[in-house]
Amino acid sequence: MRVLRSYVAALGLALALAGCTATTSDPGSDPGPGPSSPAPTTETEAPDPGPRPKVGECHALTFGQAVSVVGRTAPVGCRTAHTAETFLVGRLELATKAGKVRRVDSRAAQRQAGAACTSRLPRHLGRTPRELRLSMAQAVWFTPSPQRAEAGADWFRCDVVVVAAEKRLLRLPRRTRGWGDAPAIAMCATAAPGTPGFQRVTCGSRHSWVAVATVDIPGRRLPRRDAIADRMEAPCRDAARSRAGDPLDFTWSQEIPTRAQWDAGRRYGICWVPA
Numbered sequence: 185m186r187v188l189r190s191y192v193a194a195l196g197l198a199l200a201l202a203g204c205t206a207t208t209s210d211p212g213s214d215p216g217p218g219p220s221s222p223a224p225t226t227e228t229e230a231p232d233p234g235p236r237p238k239v240g241e242c243h244a245l246t247f248g249q250a251v252s253v254v255g256r257t258a259p260v261g262c263r264t265a266h267t268a269e270t271f272l273v274g275r276l277e278l279a280t281k282a283g284k285v286r287r288v289d290s291r292a293a294q295r296q297a298g299a300a301c302t303s304r305l306p307r308h309l310g311r312t313p314r315e316l317r318l319s320m321a322q323a324v325w326f327t328p329s330p331q332r333a334e335a336g337a338d339w340f341r342c343d344v345v346v347v348a349a350e351k352r353l354l355r356l357p358r359r360t361r362g363w364g365d366a367p368a369i370a371m372c373a374t375a376a377p378g379t380p381g382f383q384r385v386t387c388g389s390r391h392s393w394v395a396v397a398t399v400d401i402p403g404r405r406l407p408r409r410d411a412i413a414d415r416m417e418a419p420c421r422d423a424a425r426s427r428a429g430d431p432l433d434f435t436w437s438q439e440i441p442t443r444a445q446w447d448a449g450r451r452y453g454i455c456w457v458p459a
Contacts, residue, residue, distance in 0.1 A: 233337035234328065237273050242266040243343060247351040250324045250343075253294055257326070267353040268324070269360050271308040272342035274300050276327065288333035293340075297325040301342035308344060309364030316364060317398045317452065318371050320347045320354070320386045349385045371395040377437045377456050387459075393437070397423040397455040406446040412453060413438055420455035427457055 241259035245268045249257060260266050276293050278286045286293050301323040306313045309321060322345055328337035346369045348354035357363065368388035375381030376393055385391055399416045401407065407415075416438045428434035439454040 232332075233335040234332045236337070236339050237270055237326075237341040239270055239273055241270045242356070243268040243270070245324075245343070245345065245353060247347075247353055250345050250353060253289070253297075253324075253326060262358045265355055267356060268343040268345045269356055270341055270343050271360070272301060272304050274340050274342070276338045276340050278333075278338060288327045288330055288338075293327060294325075297327055297340035297342075298323075300340070301325040304342060305344060306364070308361055310362040311364030314398065317454070318395045319364065319369050320371050320384070321345070321364065321369050322347060346386065347384070348389060350383055354386060354388075371454075372459065373456065376458075377439045377454075392459050393456050394459045395454050396427060396457050398452045399455065400452050401441070402451075406441070406443060409440055412440045416440070416453045416455065423455050424457045 237259075240262070242262040242264075243257050244260050244264075244266045245257060250268065259270075262269070274297070276288065276296060278288065278293060280286060305321070305323040306316055309316065309319075311319070324343050324345055326341045326343070327333075328339065344356075344360050346354035346356065354369070363369070368386055370387040372385055372387040372389070372391035372395065373393040374383040374385055374391055387394060397419060399419045401412055401415065420436045420438050424434045424436035425431050435458055437456040439456060441450050441453060
């Protein structure tokens with residue numbers, strides 16, 4: 185029986201989204217007059233809020249686009265190669281109790297979109313929130329550009345993506361509803377957690393370790409690492425033993441959340457075993 189206690193930083197989208205301030209280009213936004221632009225006329229055009237996203241649309245997002253939160257990418261056919269599917273479109277509440285209007289890229293607006301998208305993803309994929317902890321599936325969200333918002337756009341769009349490996353998204357099937365139990369999106373790794381060769385990947389990729397359980401960590405403040413490790417030891421040991429051929433000879437690793445992960449909302453550790 186061997187245990188490896190490790191402290192590994194997440195490579196998924198959730199942590200990247202926590203501090204994201206990047207924006208995607210809005211295909212319908214006005215880039216402003218360039219050197220070859222015609223002289224402006226005296227007529228003014230009405231602001232254009234642009235098209236509203238639709239549930240079921242697919243998108244060929246790059247990893248960089250997936251961690252941007254403002255703008256609207258053009259949809260592609262779901263029969264073609266794509267990495268994201270829109271599973272929810274909602275309306276942002278931008279008016280405050282004081283009668284002011286929040287910016288679409290404000291923290292409050294982004295929190296509203298993020299909470300709605302992450303809470304709805306388990307239902308879309310047909311899994312519980314705890315089960316999805318062991319998946320590489322993530323919810324990402326987009327809101328209109330500030331220019332579109334000023335013209336009246338108030339939507340937010342929730343997409344499901346799967347992080348295949350570091351900074352690379354998995355190509356999705358035509359439809360993802362009820363897809364949460366697919367082995368191809370389960371969380372695995374290329375090496376033991378805490379070692380230089382460790383990289384989080386989907387279990388459909390080449391791997392040598394697999395995530396098998398999570399352990400809740402109570403409290404508002406991040407406990408000491410030793411305290412977390414002690415709390416995780418028995419559940420991880422039991423999960424490893426249940427999968428081992430020999431109940432007296434097995435190995436597991438305990439992945440403890442970092443400070444950044446804790447602040448981003450990850451209040452649990454992950455138990456790993458060799459694949």
